[in-house]
Amino acid sequence: MRLGLLLVAGVGYLLPAALSSYQTFEFTQVFIYAVALLGLNILIGYNGQFSLGHGAFYAIGAYTTAIMTTRWDIPYGWAIIAAGALSLVVGFLFGLPALRFEGLYLALATFALALATPQVLKYFDTWTGGSQGIVLDKPSVPLGLPISADQYLYYLSLTVLVILLLLAHNLLRGRAGRAITAIRDNPIAAEAMGVNAALYKSLTFGVSAMYTGIAGALGALAVAFVAPDTFSAFLSINFLVGSVVGGVASISGAIFGGAFIEFVPTYAQEISRAAPWAIFGLTLIIFMYVMPTGVAGLIRRVAAALARSMASEQPAPDSQTAAAEAAEGNRGSARAVLGKPD
Amino acid sequence: MVRRSRRPNVPRKIVLFALGIALILGLHVKTAWAQDPGVTATEIKIGNTAPYSGPASAYGTILKTVAAYFRKVNDEGGINGRKINFISYDDSYSPPKTYEMTRKLVEQDHVLLDFAPLGTPPNTAIWKYMNQHQVPQLFVLTGASKWGDPKGHPWTMGWQPTYYSEASVYAHYVLDHIPHAKIGILYQNDDYGKDYLAGFEDGLAAQGRRLIVNRQSYEVTDPRIDSQIVNLKNSGANVFVNITTPKFAAMAIRKVHEIGWRPVQFLNNVSASVGAVLKPAGFEASKGVMTGIFGKDPSDPMWKDDPAMKRYYAFLQRYNPAADPKDAFNAVGYSVAQTLVYVLKRSGNNLSRANIMREAANIRDLNLPLLMSGIMINTSPTDFYPIKQLQLAKFNGQRWEPFGTVYAGAINRQALVQ
Numbered sequence: 001m002r003l004g005l006l007l008v009a010g011v012g013y014l015l016p017a018a019l020s021s022y023q024t025f026e027f028t029q030v031f032i033y034a035v036a037l038l039g040l041n042i043l044i045g046y047n048g049q050f051s052l053g054h055g056a057f058y059a060i061g062a063y064t065t066a067i068m069t070t071r072w073d074i075p076y077g078w079a080i081i082a083a084g085a086l087s088l089v090v091g092f093l094f095g096l097p098a099l100r101f102e103g104l105y106l107a108l109a110t111f112a113l114a115l116a117t118p119q120v121l122k123y124f125d126t127w128t129g130g131s132q133g134i135v136l137d138k139p140s141v142p143l144g145l146p147i148s149a150d151q152y153l154y155y156l157s158l159t160v161l162v163i164l165l166l167l168a169h170n171l172l173r174g175r176a177g178r179a180i181t182a183i184r185d186n187p188i189a190a191e192a193m194g195v196n197a198a199l200y201k202s203l204t205f206g207v208s209a210m211y212t213g214i215a216g217a218l219g220a221l222a223v224a225f226v227a228p229d230t231f232s233a234f235l236s237i238n239f240l241v242g243s244v245v246g247g248v249a250s251i252s253g254a255i256f257g258g259a260f261i262e263f264v265p266t267y268a269q270e271i272s273r274a275a276p277w278a279i280f281g282l283t284l285i286i287f288m289y290v291m292p293t294g295v296a297g298l299i300r301r302v303a304a305a306l307a308r309s310m311a312s313e314q315p316a317p318d319s320q321t322a323a324a325e326a327a328e329g330n331r332g333s334a335r336a337v338l339g340k341p342d
Numbered sequence: 343m344v345r346r347s348r349r350p351n352v353p354r355k356i357v358l359f360a361l362g363i364a365l366i367l368g369l370h371v372k373t374a375w376a377q378d379p380g381v382t383a384t385e386i387k388i389g390n391t392a393p394y395s396g397p398a399s400a401y402g403t404i405l406k407t408v409a410a411y412f413r414k415v416n417d418e419g420g421i422n423g424r425k426i427n428f429i430s431y432d433d434s435y436s437p438p439k440t441y442e443m444t445r446k447l448v449e450q451d452h453v454l455l456d457f458a459p460l461g462t463p464p465n466t467a468i469w470k471y472m473n474q475h476q477v478p479q480l481f482v483l484t485g486a487s488k489w490g491d492p493k494g495h496p497w498t499m500g501w502q503p504t505y506y507s508e509a510s511v512y513a514h515y516v517l518d519h520i521p522h523a524k525i526g527i528l529y530q531n532d533d534y535g536k537d538y539l540a541g542f543e544d545g546l547a548a549q550g551r552r553l554i555v556n557r558q559s560y561e562v563t564d565p566r567i568d569s570q571i572v573n574l575k576n577s578g579a580n581v582f583v584n585i586t587t588p589k590f591a592a593m594a595i596r597k598v599h600e601i602g603w604r605p606v607q608f609l610n611n612v613s614a615s616v617g618a619v620l621k622p623a624g625f626e627a628s629k630g631v632m633t634g635i636f637g638k639d640p641s642d643p644m645w646k647d648d649p650a651m652k653r654y655y656a657f658l659q660r661y662n663p664a665a666d667p668k669d670a671f672n673a674v675g676y677s678v679a680q681t682l683v684y685v686l687k688r689s690g691n692n693l694s695r696a697n698i699m700r701e702a703a704n705i706r707d708l709n710l711p712l713l714m715s716g717i718m719i720n721t722s723p724t725d726f727y728p729i730k731q732l733q734l735a736k737f738n739g740q741r742w743e744p745f746g747t748v749y750a751g752a753i754n755r756q757a758l759v760q
Contacts, residue, residue, distance in 0.1 A: 228463075230436055277395055
């Protein structure tokens with residue numbers, strides 16, 4: 001994990017030198033989606049709760065940033081933090097009643113949230129600017145750094161992503177993480193062991209919403225415009241697609257998922273102008289068929305297979321086999337979540 | 343030969359030096375004359391974004407007809423020998439997607455300009471970007487009144503009459519032709535409705551505004567608007583201004599008729615569809631309703647022998663046979679494409695972005711074949727609203743019947759101040 005993270009961060013920080021400004025923007029979007037998907041992965045993959053409504057939290061983050069920076073002239077850094085905090089609170093509060101719903105029913109409740117979002121945004125038009133939306137100022141490059149505004153946004157998003165990746169890693173590895181996954185794997189056993197399932201489920205929903213809210217804040221800054229049409233129910237579905245394609249019970253999967261929802265629709269348009277969504281759907285089916293546990297799952301499987309073959313050729317140190325087994329186990333639980341929506 | 347060439351050794355150095363200077367100067371001159379991206383000796387690259395998928399995909403047909411029209415232009419030899427390469431991306435009416443696709447068009451595809459991007463929120467998302475990068479955002483397809491702002495946004499220009507313009511025409515008509523008017527207004531409570539309302543009130547001017555006896559609004563989520571209609575009737579109004587989207591427009595016209603109210607009715611052009619509004623409202627109930635139009639309605643049998651309409655039908659059959667020629671959206675695509683072709687032809691070989699904006703801002707009395715006669719496209723460096731005039735038409739129980747003269751709509755100065 002640490003090694004992978006270092007690799008991603010290293011490549012990520014060097015990449016803009018080789019990219020055009022449009023590509024820089026594309027990768028910025030990938031990182032922003034990755035932050036949002038990370039939140040969704042924590043919820044779906046590790047806690048076993050479904051959400052078809054994370055677009056709503058993305059909208060909360062985006063509008064918080066837009067309103068704070070344009071109406072109150074608050075620096076965007078604070079706006080990002082406020083966006084995360086507000087999403088956390090709203091997510092936690094939404095998680096409380098949502099606890100009564102399980103599996104598919106929760107998915108429907110959150111889907112209602114996604115459907116309502118654009119209309120709610122239009123309704124409060126004195127704040128949100130109605131369907132005309134709000135135009136933001138792009139953050140200017142600080143400290144006179146010799147980079148473009150696009151590159152600055154790229155580094156900002158990448159840095160936020162790396163921080164949030166570390167945070168997610170630490171959260172899930174610790175005591176709280178064990179409680180969260182225990183609730184997913186067997187809620188009754190978890191409660192019997194003293195885990196406060198209700199509290200942890202709401203908290204997980206809150207944290208997940210916080211991640212997506214922060215992504216929304218970054219998204220608003222990157223595009224420099226928010227409007228209700230941005231946050232249609234399709235956005236939430238897209239998040240779910242990215243989460244599953246990337247690998248739902250994994251942290252690194254968020255990055256692959258982000259890349260998928262950023263690049264595949266565009267390439268689908270290049271392949272066929274007439275039916276891009278058919279191409280997108282086909283790609284999705286192929287992905288699910290070839291990698292039922294997502295891109296991250298495939299990588300883990302390949303890594304595990306490599307480790308096993310190395311172990312059979314030469315007596316491997318115990319730790320390596322253990323790691324391979326742990327990876328296998330992880331994959332198994334991911335599959336259990338996907339296959340058993342109870 | 344050899345001797346002669348060896349002798350003027352020094353002059354040759356001078357010549358080389360001079361050549362070098364000339365080359366540098368030449369390069370300099372060349373950069374000064376450098377062509378903006380998107381233009382070669384054989385091609386003009388034009389970008390666009392439109393909703394081909396998603397909830398607003400019905401509008402996509404406009405741009406399909408635009409693409410078809412450019413194919414026709416290319417088949418006929420192109421523009422000054424250059425073929426149009428039209429790149430149109432799907433943005434699903436989602437502003438961030440529009441922004442992303444527009445950046446792709448400008449930075450990766452290197453288009454000369456962005457032509458007829460569709461929708462108010464999508465265009466708002468790229469407004470700043472286009473003007474910062476000085477790429478024309480030409481003839482945007484939205485009815486909002488903010489696009490004609492040559493001072494603040496010199497690279498963006500509208501095309502169709504704005505809601506504001508249209509409503510001011512109704513106000514002028516009321517002032518001119520309806521003595522003792524008592525006006526009742528029903529409007530949708532959002533940006534679109536308020537844009538119309540502002541145009542109508544400003545069109546009446548301060549003293550005329552007293553003529554408004556009642557304003558009723560509804561939310562787009564409301565199931566019915568019966569009580570609003572009853573309130574308007576009870577207010578004693580004898581003029582009914584109907585600023586509603588198609589579903590509500592049909593309900594309103596029907597209800598007005600049912601309760602025996604007989605006001606002079608104005609219906610906004612947004613809902614002027616015979617099939618989608620007047621038919622469900624009832625042709626009897628719709629008789630006498632007025633609206634403002636700028637284009638010939640291709641579904642109207644009135645035009646069946648019109649040579650321009652015949653050419654339009656023939657064009658669609660050949661270049662876009664999947665499209666329904668009766669759909670007025672296709673006529674819009676046809677006309678807006680012709681406007682761009684006109685501007686490109688006028689620009690000649692000076693196809694720089696700045697020159698194209700100059701030509702777009704100097705159109706004089708251009709009447710396109712599918713516009714009502716008398717409706718002229720006019721622009722100037724201070725007027726970025728190409729179509730401002732409207733022809734009033736009255737529904738005669740079967741179709742819209744144009745009457746009276748062409749009215750000039752007002753420009754929303756207020757919107758520009760904000």
